[in-house]
Amino acid sequence: MRLYLAYFKIKFLNEIQYKVAALAGIATQFAWGFMYIMLFTTFINNSDTNAISSSQIVTYIWLQQAFYMLFAFWSVDKDIFDSISSGNLAYELTKPVNLYDIWFIKTLALKVGKTVLRALPIFLICMLPFLGEFTMTAPVSIMAAVWFVITMFFSTILILSYIMIIYILTITAISPLGVKITFSLMGDFFSGGLIPIPLMPDIVQTILKYTPFYYIQNIPYNIYNGYISGNLEIIKIVGIQVFWIVILIALGKLLMKNSMKKVVIQGG
Amino acid sequence: MIELKNITKTYRVRKRSAGMKNAFKTFFKKDYEVIKALDDISFEINEGEMVGYIGPNGAGKSTTIKIMAGILTPDSGQANISGLIPWKQRTKYVKDIGVVFGNRSGLWWDVPVDDSFELLKNIYKIPDDVYKQQKTKLVKLLDIGEIIKIPTRQLSLGQRMRCEIASAFLHKPKIVFLDEPTIGLDAVSKIAVREFIKKINKEDKTTIILTTHDTQDIEALTNRIILIGKGKILLDGKLSDLKKKFSKKYLTVEFNGDIDQLCDGLIFIEKYKGRIIIELNENILTLAKAIAFLTSKIEILDLEVDNTSVDDIVVKLYQEYGI
Incomplete structure (x- = not known):
């Protein structure tokens, strides 16, 4: 455990060095946030849908912008890809550590590090009342706040176990780009990163419920804004989150074991 | 202590001639060439020995090191190092070894070297007092007291290399593999590194296996050399005997x-x-x-x-x- 903490610490400290990047990130997040809100509220106000209200969408978008780095599929540890393509992986293999666990912790630290710098300012500013219809609401109930925190945790673990598979698939590829782009685009779209899942056609929503993507950012944000409610319903969802986590981690570890047998580190 | 028996390792290398036409051909048919990187390699190394592993580029030196370090799995053959099989019991085995690859960096790029050391302490679960003592010793021997406060990315090659070497010895490994540790170093750094290796081999009885192209390294450091070429061991003997033979x-x-x-x-x-x-x-x-x-x-x-x-x-x- 101390080892994981140490890895977390070094990566986290490394990440919060980039303060200018975080500031730029916040600015970008605001720009995208306003744009998305204007786009989606226009849709909602001009249609007869009553699936989700425009104030729920506003809150959803701001939460998404605040925790963008946590749930963006492209926000991964570049160092890991580099170590794979350059062969520096060799060094990690000479350490008495489990590579899967270390990559997991490193990516977690990276994502948390990037998020803490961005989330808080966005949260504070978006709660200000002068934003009018653009204001983010507080959680709909205390219970919703509690479930929000719990599902945020499981969603984070879930996206990490998905990203782990991206890393591992690149071990045997020459360039990580193809695998990375395919898997992160798929993830971003199907997890509601571009269009919130509640605004997708019913049939797509039904299908997505059978994939892990439905249970990542879609869950905590929509609990927070009250779109998903009911303790029993949420407990069921948490159960499915845990199910997918177990499946993806088991798959990742299995793939890791297989590709380690085939690993070739050439030169030097 | 170290025992390798009939180790064989082949690589599959993709081959094509230059040009558009040949590049398109690979969509339908890929040509591979099987290269025997190691062909029936066997040797034994005793505890506390310092061995120079030499050979021209592409002879299979690094492949052997990587197999002994548990990174690569050989196609066939057996190895027994401190009673373990490196590639099968990797995590258990690597606790007692140190590795330096001269052409790669094992230190964290953006943080001071000392932070990397701290992480290694956690990785190897080194007790506080042992860590402190060993670090003080390494810092003194390699003269890196001030350097370890600087982020790795801002170090010169010589400074970085000394830190890399220190990082491989922090956990007092029994066996250390040095893959071209003096590559690209200036005369002063080279001598510092050699002195250090010699001293640690003598004092701590660390077994050291060294690959190098620098013949001065061999002369200064090793008594025994193993010559490898085209994946085969050609010669295994004392440097002084060789000198007599060719001198x-x-x-x-x-x-x-x-x-x-x-x-x-x-x-x-x-x-x-x-x-x-x-x-x-x-x-x-x-x-x-x-x-x-x-x-x-x-x-x-x-x-x-x-x-x-x-x-x-x-x-x-x-x-x-x-x-």
């Missing part, structure tokens, strides 16, 4: 007078007016007798004696084995 002395003489005939054991290499270079075969004639002979014939103004360098020995070995 010849060369005399460069500047003189007044004339000399046309030499006695047995001396051969002209070059001959100018007033200056000759002679090869001396010490099995026939001793140096003292050779000088006495020359003095009797000519008036010597200046005399220089050269020994074959390890460089020459290595070149001769490569020639002899056709690699």
Whole structure:
């Protein structure tokens, strides 16, 4: 455990060095946030849908912008890809550590590090009342706040176990780009990163419920804004989150074991 | 201690000729060539030994190191290092080894070296007091007291290399693999690194396996060398024996007078007016007798004696084995 903490610490400290990047990130997040809100509220106000209200969408978008780095599929540890393509992986293999666990912790630290710098300012500013219809609401109930925190945790673990598979698939590829782009685009779209899942056609929503993507950012944000409610319903969802986590981690570890047998580190 | 038996490793290398046409051909058919990187490698190394593992580029040195370090799985063959099989019991095995790859960096790029050390302490679960003691010792021996406060990315190659080497010894490993540790270093850093390796091998009885192209490294550090070429072990023996086998002395003489005939054991290499270079075969004639002979014939103004360098020995070995 101390080892994981140490890895977390070094990566986290490394990440919060980039303060200018975080500031730029916040600015970008605001720009995208306003744009998305204007786009989606226009849709909602001009249609007869009553699936989700425009104030729920506003809150959803701001939460998404605040925790963008946590749930963006492209926000991964570049160092890991580099170590794979350059062969520096060799060094990690000479350490008495489990590579899967270390990559997991490193990516977690990276994502948390990037998020803490961005989330808080966005949260504070978006709660200000002068934003009018653009204001983010507080959680709909205390219970919703509690479930929000719990599902945020499981969603984070879930996206990490998905990203782990991206890393591992690149071990045997020459360039990580193809695998990375395919898997992160798929993830971003199907997890509601571009269009919130509640605004997708019913049939797509039904299908997505059978994939892990439905249970990542879609869950905590929509609990927070009250779109998903009911303790029993949420407990069921948490159960499915845990199910997918177990499946993806088991798959990742299995793939890791297989590709380690085939690993070739050439030169030097 | 280290025992390798009949280790074989092949790589599959993709091959195609240059050009558009050939590039498109690979969509339908890919050509592979199987390269035998290691072909039936066996050797034993005892505890506390320092062994130089040499050979030309592409001979299989790094592959052997990587197999011994548990990174690669060989196609066939057995290994027993401290009672473990490196590639099968990797996490357990690597606790007691240290590895330095001269052409890669194992330190964290953006944080001070000391933070990397701290992480290693956690990785190897080194107790506080042992860590402190060993770090103090390494910092002193390698003279990196100030350097370890600087982020790795801002270090010069020589500084970084010394830190890399220190990082491989922090957990007091029993075996250390050094893959070209002096590559690209200047004379001062090279000597510092050599002194360090020598000292730690002597004091801590650390087994050290070293690959290098730097013949001075070999001369300064190792007694035993293993020569590998085209994936096979060609020679495994003492450096001093090799020296004896290949060693010849060369005399460069500047003189007044004339000399046309030499006695047995001396051969002209070059001959100018007033200056000759002679090869001396010490099995026939001793140096003292050779000088006495020359003095009797000519008036010597200046005399220089050269020994074959390890460089020459290595070149001769490569020639002899056709690699």
